[in-house]
Amino acid sequence: MSAAKNREEALAAMFSSTCVIPVLTIDRVEDAVPLARALVAGGVRVLEVTLRTPVAAEAAKAIMAEVPEAIIGIGTILNPDDLARAEKLGARFGISPGATPDLLKAAAGSNLPFAPGIATASELMMMLAHGFKLAKFFPAEQSGGIKALRALAGPFPQVRFCPTGGIGEANAGTWLGEPNVVAVGGSWLSPTSDIRSGNWTGITAMCQRTMKMLQSR
Ligand code: 3PG
Numbered sequence: 001m002s003a004a005k006n007r008e009e010a011l012a013a014m015f016s017s018t019c020v021i022p023v024l025t026i027d028r029v030e031d032a033v034p035l036a037r038a039l040v041a042g043g044v045r046v047l048e049v050t051l052r053t054p055v056a057a058e059a060a061k062a063i064m065a066e067v068p069e070a071i072i073g074i075g076t077i078l079n080p081d082d083l084a085r086a087e088k089l090g091a092r093f094g095i096s097p098g099a100t101p102d103l104l105k106a107a108a109g110s111n112l113p114f115a116p117g118i119a120t121a122s123e124l125m126m127m128l129a130h131g132f133k134l135a136k137f138f139p140a141e142q143s144g145g146i147k148a149l150r151a152l153a154g155p156f157p158q159v160r161f162c163p164t165g166g167i168g169e170a171n172a173g174t175w176l177g178e179p180n181v182v183a184v185g186g187s188w189l190s191p192t193s194d195i196r197s198g199n200w201t202g203i204t205a206m207c208q209r210t211m212k213m214l215q216s217r
Contacts (some may be wrong), residue, residue, distance in 0.1 A: 004108070005132045011093055011113035011134055014071060015162055015183040018046040022189040023075060023164065025052050031195050032059035036067040038200035039189065042207020048075035048095055060089050061209055077114075080106035088111045095162075095185075097138050099123045104130040110143050115162060119143040124156050134160045136185065141166025146178065151156055152197075153180050153185060169210055173217050 022039055024047055026032050032055075036069065039047060048068055049060040054073075064072050073093035074086035083106050086094045091112065096103060099116035107114040108130045116127045117136040125133060137149060140163035144151075149161060163175050164185030175184045189210065194202050 004112070007111065007113045007117050008131075008133055011115060012077050012160060012182055014046055014073075014093060014113070015115075015134070018044065018071075019183055020044055020172060020184040020189065020210060021046050021048050021073075021162065021164075021183050023048050023050060023185050023187045025050050025187065025192070026055060026195070027053050028056040028057040029058045029062060029194075031198075032062045033066045034198065035065040035190060035195055035203065036070045036072075038203040039207055040067060040069050042189075042204040043211040044189060044207045045069055046071045046073070046183075048073045050074075050076040051085070052076050054086075057085060057089055060091065064090055077103070079103055083107055083110060083112065083114070097136065099127050099135075100130075101126065104132070107132070118186060121152065121155065123189055124152065128156070128159070133158055134162070134182065137161045137163040137165075139165025140175070140184075146175065149175075149178060149180070153178075169206075169213070172210065173214055176214060176217070 027211045038110040049160045071092050077083050077094045077096040077097045092179045093113040095115045097117040115134050116132055117138040118124050160180050162185055167184045167186040168188040172184050175181050
């Protein structure tokens, strides 16, 4: 198997092992470890730490060091520098809201399993041209929802998706019912208010409820 195919399969296996990938925005580094522990305790192990705050890299490092059960990816990768940062941190995967030629080129030359973000057929074609077949569909609900995803599945049957954006407990199961959806992403399992107040047991309970609901589909 080629290196690119190996990377892609590793990513697909990580994503389908979980169904749900919380998108984490961590403002205070001291929240990182208890937040990751709360998610893992609720049965959610694959986590996307977004590069959206000044402490994001430090937060990801702390989780990798102290919560070994968690599988940490880096999200909000916007350019080749962010991709290099994710690799250097030891992320298990990278994920982006978009797919610029520069970023796709850098990701194709890197060993990091990577999911570009797409919302249109042209972006999908660009991603395929660089050898990627698993995409973040973003922003999923706002870009036409399941109807748009089904329409894209026509010309692109080889592509698998992780829809993200506007997904929550109420519609995650419906998205996961699509044959080309390997996992869904979203921020609903890590609400800012719960992180701020340290409501870790609430986050664990919400994850347990979501996982139970998704497993009983
Ligand atoms: C992301 O960056 O993936 C989105 O902000 C997550 O979207 P959501 O907040 O609607 O879940």
